[in-house]
Amino acid sequence: xxxxxxxxxxxxxxxxxxxxxxxxxxxxxxxxxxxxxxxxxxxxxxxxxxxxxxxxxxxxxxxxxxxxxxxxxxxxxxxxxxxxxxxxxxxxxxxxxxxxxxxxxxxxxxxxx
Amino acid sequence: xxxxxxxxxxxxxxxxxxxxxxxxxxxxxxxxxxxxxxxxxxxxxxxxxxxxxxxxxxxxxxxxxxxxxxxxxxxxxxxxxxxxxxxxxxxxxxxxxxxxxxxxxxxxxxxxxxxx
Numbered sequence: 001x002x003x004x005x006x007x008x009x010x011x012x013x014x015x016x017x018x019x020x021x022x023x024x025x026x027x028x029x030x031x032x033x034x035x036x037x038x039x040x041x042x043x044x045x046x047x048x049x050x051x052x053x054x055x056x057x058x059x060x061x062x063x064x065x066x067x068x069x070x071x072x073x074x075x076x077x078x079x080x081x082x083x084x085x086x087x088x089x090x091x092x093x094x095x096x097x098x099x100x101x102x103x104x105x106x107x108x109x110x111x112x113x
Numbered sequence: 114x115x116x117x118x119x120x121x122x123x124x125x126x127x128x129x130x131x132x133x134x135x136x137x138x139x140x141x142x143x144x145x146x147x148x149x150x151x152x153x154x155x156x157x158x159x160x161x162x163x164x165x166x167x168x169x170x171x172x173x174x175x176x177x178x179x180x181x182x183x184x185x186x187x188x189x190x191x192x193x194x195x196x197x198x199x200x201x202x203x204x205x206x207x208x209x210x211x212x213x214x215x216x217x218x219x220x221x222x223x224x225x226x227x228x229x
Contacts (some may be wrong), residue, residue, distance in 0.1 A: 033218075
């Protein structure tokens with residue numbers, strides 16, 4: 001079953017605007033990761049935030065993590081048309097030896113030129 | 114970054130035939146690889162965990178005789194869709210993580226399977 005739920009399901013913005021996507025999860029995690037998927041392609045890793053971190057930056061990306069609320073957000077600043085893609089959060093659970101990721105439902109971002 | 118190569122990227126097959134999809138880690142050894150299925154505009158659903166040198170671990174509801182997984186070497190896992198039916202048409206993606214556990218996963222390019 002999918003652990004993560006993302007909102008919004010779809011987001012359409014103008015180039016230059018910021019895009020914010022949210023992810024909620026249910027169980028304790030070791031880390032949370034964000035991935036991007038262009039249509040019909042594989043996933044590309046964007047950023048990983050560990051459970052003891054609250055905020056992380058990478059270029060135009062800013063990720064926050066609130067473990068008390070079991071939620072994360074991904075902010076893309078100064079968006080570009082090339083940012084158009086689906087964005088997924090994925091969690092790595094804390095318990096056991098499981099190494100697989102559990103993916104959220106995804107947000108389809110459209111950046112209009 | 115590390116590279117995972119998946120082949121083929123697209124395949125069309127007739128109902129009743131079998132299709133093999135390969136997933137290779139090109140620059141690291143992967144004792145564990147993962148196979149996902151993705152429906153249009155949906156998230157990734159984990160099908161099975163492929164373990165080098167041992168049997169794959171399948172998720173609940175995934176038929177192991179339908180989706181055969183072989184992980185014969187540290188750099189190659191294969192998924193064979195046996196006796197394919199139109200409802201097996203989907204996008205299949207593999208991933209692998211470097212040894213060490215809590216790091217990012219690297220994904221193949223995906224395979225679009227169409228069963229006619």
